[in-house]
Amino acid sequence: MTEKILKAKDLKRGMKARVVSINEEEDVCPRLLELGLFPGTEFQVVKIAPLGDPIEINLHGYKLCIRRSEAGCLRLVELD
Template sequence: MVELGTLEKGATATIVKIENESAEAKRLQEMGLLPGTGFKVVKVAPLGDPIELELRGYRLCLRRKETEGFLVEVNP
């Protein structure tokens, strides 16, 4: 299990656990990042952050550190 924010371009993973109770983390859950949700890292900005995820048929760019506590299992 690793932090979502550590993934690199091209990685596919599934969210396992969310250890963050903040309002910001709740908003990310409302965007569809829930335990069991699979996603792919499709882009990384030239300066390394933010990253673009593809999930639930759409794409969302996020800052790595704002996904703190979103623990994922990387798909082989």
């Protein structure tokens, strides 16, 4: 399995990623934790809104829409 660092703005449809760390001091990031985006969580990008943002991701058996900018406090790696 190859892993490479990924930025939220580069997430594409169908891509799988894992959260490696989160900066919980940033604005909305505690809410991301509560919604299940903490280190170790793997997700797949399900949809991307026609205008490029927000995106819908599949995690912990459910789907969540978030803005790319608000996923900025997540450090992600791409999964194959």
